[in-house]
Amino acid sequence: MQLSQKQIQHLYWRTGFGISYSDCEERTGWESVRIYDEIWKSAEAYAPLNTLDIDHWLSKPLRKGASKEKQEQYHGDRRDTVKRLNRIWFDQMLKPQADLREKMSLFWHDHFACAENNPYLAQGLVNTIREYSLGNFRTLLLGVSKHPAMIGYLNNQQNRKANPNENFGRELLELFTIGKGNYTESDIKEAARAFTGWQFRLAEDWEFYFNEEEHDEEIKVFMNESGPFGGEDIINILLARKETAEFIAQKVYRYLIKEEIDKRHVSEISSKFYDSGYEIKALLDAIFLSDWFYNDEVIGAKMKTPHEYLIGLTRVLNVQYPKQYPINYIQELLGQELFYPPNVGGWPKGMEAINNFTLLFRMKLPEMMLEGAEIGKRTEFLATDDYLHIYHRITGTTDVTAIYERFEGKDERATNQELANHLLQPGAKGISLEPGVWWSSRETAFIDNLKLLLQSPEYQLC
Amino acid sequence: MSIHNKHRRQFIKSTGVAGAGTLLLPNFLSALSGCADLSKVTLDGRRLVVIQLSGGNDGLNTLIPTGNDIYHRSRPNLAVADNKTLKITDQYGFNPSVDVFRWLYDEGLLSVVNGVGYPNPNRSHFRSMDIWQSAGDGNTELASGWVGRYLDAVCKDDSDPYKALQVGIKLDMALRGELRTGFSVVDPSQHDAIPSIMRDQRIDFAYGLPAQNPALHYLYKSVQSIQSSTDYLHEISKTADSKTSYPSTPFSRKLKTVSELISSGVDTSIYYVSHEGFDSHANQNHFLNWPLKVFNEGLTAFTKDLRSSGALDSTLVLVFSEFGRRVEENASGGTDHGTANCVFLIGNQLNRAGIYNDIPDLSDLDNGDLKYSIDFRQVYATILDKWLKVDSEVVLKQKFENLQFI
Numbered sequence: 001m002q003l004s005q006k007q008i009q010h011l012y013w014r015t016g017f018g019i020s021y022s023d024c025e026e027r028t029g030w031e032s033v034r035i036y037d038e039i040w041k042s043a044e045a046y047a048p049l050n051t052l053d054i055d056h057w058l059s060k061p062l063r064k065g066a067s068k069e070k071q072e073q074y075h076g077d078r079r080d081t082v083k084r085l086n087r088i089w090f091d092q093m094l095k096p097q098a099d100l101r102e103k104m105s106l107f108w109h110d111h112f113a114c115a116e117n118n119p120y121l122a123q124g125l126v127n128t129i130r131e132y133s134l135g136n137f138r139t140l141l142l143g144v145s146k147h148p149a150m151i152g153y154l155n156n157q158q159n160r161k162a163n164p165n166e167n168f169g170r171e172l173l174e175l176f177t178i179g180k181g182n183y184t185e186s187d188i189k190e191a192a193r194a195f196t197g198w199q200f201r202l203a204e205d206w207e208f209y210f211n212e213e214e215h216d217e218e219i220k221v222f223m224n225e226s227g228p229f230g231g232e233d234i235i236n237i238l239l240a241r242k243e244t245a246e247f248i249a250q251k252v253y254r255y256l257i258k259e260e261i262d263k264r265h266v267s268e269i270s271s272k273f274y275d276s277g278y279e280i281k282a283l284l285d286a287i288f289l290s291d292w293f294y295n296d297e298v299i300g301a302k303m304k305t306p307h308e309y310l311i312g313l314t315r316v317l318n319v320q321y322p323k324q325y326p327i328n329y330i331q332e333l334l335g336q337e338l339f340y341p342p343n344v345g346g347w348p349k350g351m352e353a354i355n356n357f358t359l360l361f362r363m364k365l366p367e368m369m370l371e372g373a374e375i376g377k378r379t380e381f382l383a384t385d386d387y388l389h390i391y392h393r394i395t396g397t398t399d400v401t402a403i404y405e406r407f408e409g410k411d412e413r414a415t416n417q418e419l420a421n422h423l424l425q426p427g428a429k430g431i432s433l434e435p436g437v438w439w440s441s442r443e444t445a446f447i448d449n450l451k452l453l454l455q456s457p458e459y460q461l462c
Numbered sequence: 463m464s465i466h467n468k469h470r471r472q473f474i475k476s477t478g479v480a481g482a483g484t485l486l487l488p489n490f491l492s493a494l495s496g497c498a499d500l501s502k503v504t505l506d507g508r509r510l511v512v513i514q515l516s517g518g519n520d521g522l523n524t525l526i527p528t529g530n531d532i533y534h535r536s537r538p539n540l541a542v543a544d545n546k547t548l549k550i551t552d553q554y555g556f557n558p559s560v561d562v563f564r565w566l567y568d569e570g571l572l573s574v575v576n577g578v579g580y581p582n583p584n585r586s587h588f589r590s591m592d593i594w595q596s597a598g599d600g601n602t603e604l605a606s607g608w609v610g611r612y613l614d615a616v617c618k619d620d621s622d623p624y625k626a627l628q629v630g631i632k633l634d635m636a637l638r639g640e641l642r643t644g645f646s647v648v649d650p651s652q653h654d655a656i657p658s659i660m661r662d663q664r665i666d667f668a669y670g671l672p673a674q675n676p677a678l679h680y681l682y683k684s685v686q687s688i689q690s691s692t693d694y695l696h697e698i699s700k701t702a703d704s705k706t707s708y709p710s711t712p713f714s715r716k717l718k719t720v721s722e723l724i725s726s727g728v729d730t731s732i733y734y735v736s737h738e739g740f741d742s743h744a745n746q747n748h749f750l751n752w753p754l755k756v757f758n759e760g761l762t763a764f765t766k767d768l769r770s771s772g773a774l775d776s777t778l779v780l781v782f783s784e785f786g787r788r789v790e791e792n793a794s795g796g797t798d799h800g801t802a803n804c805v806f807l808i809g810n811q812l813n814r815a816g817i818y819n820d821i822p823d824l825s826d827l828d829n830g831d832l833k834y835s836i837d838f839r840q841v842y843a844t845i846l847d848k849w850l851k852v853d854s855e856v857v858l859k860q861k862f863e864n865l866q867f868i
Contacts (some may be wrong), residue, residue, distance in 0.1 A: 333630075354684060386652035
């Protein structure tokens with residue numbers, strides 16, 4: 001199947017964070033499979049994120065009885081390092097060649113929500129997720145379940161034979177695998193018993209270890225099966241249930257396709273996922289190689305996540321942020337500061353992520369970034385907003401010369417129309433693209449139209 | 463017709479906003495059915511102001527059990543000396559940083575409910591704040607917030623999101639219901655600064671409702687609702703006239719905005735204000751005093767303001783934090799995440815002003831933590847049933863025994 005411009009853009013929005021106008025032009029007329037293969041090839045390489053001084057956080061925990069200054073310094077440094085880690089990941093996402101891996105890593109970063117202040121553990125967990133984000137779900141689940149950050153976050157360190165803590169068992173069933181309605185309270189208790197002894201060496205090497213002394217070796221009855229189960233047995237039983245494949249497939253569907261479920265399509269992709277033994281590639285192939293993926297009701301029907309929105313915008317406006325740029329702040333205002341999910345359920349998703357504040361901010365950001373922009377030079381912006389109380393903390397430069405030059409020689413009406421086709425996946429029916437009469441030059445008219453399109457409700461969708 | 467709609471039509475008439483608005487949204491404002499269910503109850507213009515102290519305020523260092531040996535033994539560095547507290551009874555004194563409580567106590571405007579918590583406590587901020595905001599507990603996870611579910615219960619459609627209003631940037635999960643979501647505003651007077659697209663004639667927000675694309679439909683509706691709500695809040699807040707001066711901290715500015723909106727007659731039932739910075743694992747004497755001081759100054763100005771304007775008659779203030787701290791101080795001169803805590807209710811319609819119940823027994827701890835005796839949802843239920851006059855069981859999804867503070 002040969003793809004149109006809109007369809008190419010669609011594929012790139014759903015597998016990543018959009019495609020530039022020139023890259024899209026280059027691929028016009030290509031077969032869908034050829035583009036999809038290319039996307040996979042560029043996502044295959046995996047390189048861990050690495051903040052430079054990470055070993056520091058391994059080797060030097062805060063000593064008991066440290067002075068006041070030392071403690072303040074220590075906690076401040078930890079926060080700063082997690083913020084830097086966030087920026088390093090964000091920079092990685094801005095590189096177009098890694099789109100699919102980072103897109104799915106963001107999904108799993110939300111799915112396996114975990115707030116961790118220790119930079120060493122935060123980096124370790126995000127790298128585990130990024131490494132396996134396109135691999136096998138069982139490997140990923142096991143890697144996360146054994147990760148000290150998750151063990152700490154869900155209190156499995158306190159899950160002991162004599163006094164089981166159900167926190168991890170509960171979230172494993174409810175949020176990570178099979179989902180509500182498919183298990184009983186007793187299954188949670190029995191799962192918790194099976195995971196007793198899954199611990200990590202706190203303040204030593206921070207590695208996972210199995211503490212046999214704290215492990216409950218007695219018989220457990222879990223999902224109608226009984227045996228002296230350990231944690232991996234529980235995971236195997238959960239993965240043997242088709243409901244687990246359905247739960248994951250449905251969540252991935254809503255992340256990549258749209259919020260309203262088409263049951264037939266979900267059941268189709270979930271079977272393929274299950275039959276493959278939980279290969280994430282099989283699940284993604286089932287989605288992106290299906291014929292319904294290019295249906296009209298799918299294109300432009302999905303709310304952009306905060307990162308789809310922000311990375312897309314950063315690329316279109318060719319934004320460069322200063323080195324110490326507080327990317328965390330923009331993420332926070334958009335409602336998704338990486339590494340700090342609001343709760344175990346992750347961040348609000350889909351339409352839930354849109355409230356009056358986040359929507360106003362999304363509509364204001366392009367306006368602030370394009371303030372004073374000129375064609376032919378990189379322009380500084382210093383974002384301020386009295387209504388939302390944003391003062392100077394969002395700074396950087398934009399340069400829209402390259403995209404302007406793609407439309408050289410075209411009249412204003414055609415330019416507006418083509419720019420809308422490029423930027424607005426749901427179309428531009430409610431927007432007037434008529435040339436204005438009051439612009440002093442074609443260049444100012446272009447920038448004004450660009451601003452209008454980037455602020456529009458349509459731009460919030462992909 | 464609800465009182466509110468009538469009120470708003472008058473407002474539209476008197477300010478001429480309808481004229482400006484019709485350019486963008488014909489028939490929209492007049493087509494509102496609003497939170498009509500409210501007309502069935504007699505709310506009498508009552509409202510609730512929720513002040514959330516984020517980070518885990520140390521209740522034992524706020525209301526201090528004077529003369530309690532265990533308290534002093536457990537906190538050799540942090541305990542406030544008995545003679546330094548603002549003594550109110552033989553047993554209790556307030557931390558000197560919060561003299562507003564002593565004043566409110568003396569005036570009979572304060573009720574302190576102690577030992578408030580929930581079963582199977584969770585010591586993570588994220589999870590515990592989530593529990594307080596959703597009104598679930600350690601075993602039940604609810605994906606929506608209790609203030610949002612209040613909106614679900616009383617509003618027929620989403621046209622009046624500012625019925626529940628968070629003052630500040632962001633919208634906490636508490637205001638996100640299953641069907642409806644509250645509204646957030648920082649400074650309604652800075653109305654001119656809203657994104658230019660909201661006033662751009664090139665997009666027809668009213669006629670462009672694209673029903674075949676549900677997400678786009680939702681966005682168009684959201685923009686309409688933001689337009690009408692920001693217009694409404696802006697216009698009506700112009701009439702505000704507060705004579706009280708407030709400190710210049712962000713927390714105080716938020717409270718000032720709440721006061722202005724109340725005095726201008728905005729039809730909001732629940733205001734939500736968050737104050738951060740209470741996570742004091744280390745050097746509590748140094749760290750905690752600052753957020754408490756900011757809190758104290760803000761609350762002082764706010765309650766005096768409401769009292770002098772008469773708004774305190776119809777306003778109930780709830781102050782809570784997601785958990786208290788452990789009884790024993792830690793090695794870093796701070797306290798770690800605890801469980802049961804005290805909540806504060808402020809108003810002049812209190813049934814039982816003063817210390818509502820005693821703090822939990824410090825000699826009977828659960829693994830170093832205070833044992834709770836009152837479920838925090840009993841506090842919510844009492845406010846919902848008795849003050850906001852809505853069936854708490856609908857909002858909280860369970861029946862909780864009411865308390866007697868109002």
